[in-house]
Amino acid sequence: MTAQSGPPTRSRPAAALEAAAHVAGHAPSVFNTQPWRWQLSGDTLELHADRTRALTATDPDSRLLLLSCGAALHHARVALRAAGWDVHVERLPQGDAADVLARITIAGAADADRQAERMAGAITLRRTDRRAFSDRTVPEELLIGLRRAVEAEGAYLHVVRRDQMPMLATSTARAADAESSDPAYRAELEHWTNRPVDSGDGVPAATAVQRAPRRVPVRDYAPGAVAGLSPGDDFDLGASYVVLFGLTDEAEALLRGGEALSALLLAATADGLATAPMSDTIEVQWPRHLLKGLLSGVGEPYLTIRLGYNDAAPDLPPAPRRKAADIVRISDR
Ligand SMILES: Cc1cc2nc3c(=O)[nH]c(=O)nc-3n(C[C@H](O)[C@H](O)[C@H](O)COP(=O)(O)O)c2cc1C
Known part of the structure; x- marks a missing residue:
């Protein structure tokens, strides 16, 4: 070990992928189960289904689990695009039954994307609002x-x-x-x-x-x-x-x-x-x-x-979220 050795320094793409996995923790999920795990290996980020969090009675076919994981995948994609990265996403690279749901790699730097920036800005603001909405109609x-x-x-x-x-x-x-x-x-x-x-x-x-x-x-x-x-x-x-x-x-x-x-x-x-x-x-x-x-x-x-619309209502408390350290695993290849 040299005096400078310490935690491994990640490449810029790997650091961006790790940050995106953290942001994806804000995604909505059925019963707030957050049924996903992320694995960062080198410059590849994999999304895995965490079947220990499946709702075997309410969601026996894992439809809602897959929808929830898809929402986390989109949150990660939006965060990366808003941060100026173009990504390549391979869905179900090991087939339908496997727990690897997606593999994300960085394809290169991208131009600013206003729509992605708008969506990324909404990630921490979004809440599931179970209160009644007002008479104001949606245009x-x-x-x-x-x-x-x-x-x-x-x-x-x-x-x-x-x-x-x-x-x-x-x-x-x-x-x-x-x-x-x-x-x-x-x-x-x-x-x-x-x-x-x-x-x-x-x-x-x-x-x-x-x-x-x-x-x-x-x-x-x-x-x-x-x-x-x-x-x-x-x-x-x-x-x-x-x-x-x-x-x-x-x-x-x-x-x-x-x-x-x-x-x-x-x-x-x-x-x-x-x-x-x-x-x-x-x-x-x-x-x-x-x-x-x-x-x-x-x-x-x-x-x-x-x-x-729920303009007059007070702000909602955020729903709890798991710690990123429990969801994002990193192995340096
Ligand atoms: C696939 C899926 C199904 C959901 N079903 C319901 C539902 O039936 N009723 C409800 O009030 N919220 C439902 N939600 C919202 C979740 O309960 C919510 O995302 C979670 O509790 C986290 O809260 P948040 O969205 O405010 O971050 C669902 C979300 C997802 C992704």
């Missing part, structure tokens, strides 16, 4: 922009029409009823809503909303406890409900669906919208089938998202 041009952001990631967006709202509300209520009478679901919810403070994961009661009549029911994350958020005086009357969907429910399509989810949520946040993903309807077979009907049978529904 058509914003919805068009969000559809474009989703389509650029290889997925699709359906804006639920007024005449389809009763079906969305009914199928979501049916899903909530089915899940609340399923002991395996209740046990999983109990686990992920009562996590130790230092776990940095799960949905704490402080971010759950109190039960109230809603246009479309919002999942009860604090059954038997006191939810920290009041729904407020509004009733979601101006909210838009959109269904993110893809052509198949194969692993790569779901991963890309998660990237599209992130693009949608970050663009919406940058537009000043409040956002709330809702997956209960997807988790139960019959309601999912009803949701598929809203898409006229074209494609697989991945997730519903409520979009709207």
Whole structure:
């Protein structure tokens, strides 16, 4: 060892990849499970699924796990692009069943990208807002922009029409009823809503909303406890409900669906919208089938998202996050 030896100095691409993996920790995930790990080896960053965090009762086919990991992948891509790097992404390099979901390498320096900078700026501002949104409607041009952001990631967006709202509300209520009478679901919810403070994961009661009549029911994350958020005086009357969907429910399509989810949520946040993903309807077979009907049978529904305004409401507390050191592993090659 020389006097100068110490921790290995990483190349600039490796340092950028490491920073991006840290930023990706802000991504949304089902039950805030953050079911991913990052492995940085030399100048290659790999995204791995962490199946120890899978929801075996709520999400037996890992659809929501893959959507969550896709959102983390998109957060990392956006952070890299905003930092001036062009990247190469190989998805599922070892096939659908493997836990390596993506491999990211730096392709070179890139020109400034305003859209990536906008989305990157929204990463730490975005929150899942379970409170009711106001009467102010979402302008058509914003919805068009969000559809474009989703389509650029290889997925699709359906804006639920007024005449389809009763079906969305009914199928979501049916899903909530089915899940609340399923002991395996209740046990999983109990686990992920009562996590130790230092776990940095799960949905704490402080971010759950109190039960109230809603246009479309919002999942009860604090059954038997006191939810920290009041729904407020509004009733979601101006909210838009959109269904993110893809052509198949194969692993790569779901991963890309998660990237599209992130693009949608970050663009919406940058537009000043409040956002709330809702997956209960997807988790139960019959309601999912009803949701598929809203898409006229074209494609697989991945997730519903409520979009709207919550201008008068106080800021939301951030949901917990795991420590980067527990998620990002580094081996120097
Ligand atoms: C695939 C997926 C499904 C989700 N489903 C729901 C849901 O049904 N209801 C809900 O209130 N939030 C849902 N969320 C939001 C997460 O609970 C949220 O991202 C997580 O608790 C972290 O909080 P944050 O988004 O404020 O950072 C979902 C998120 C993802 C990515």
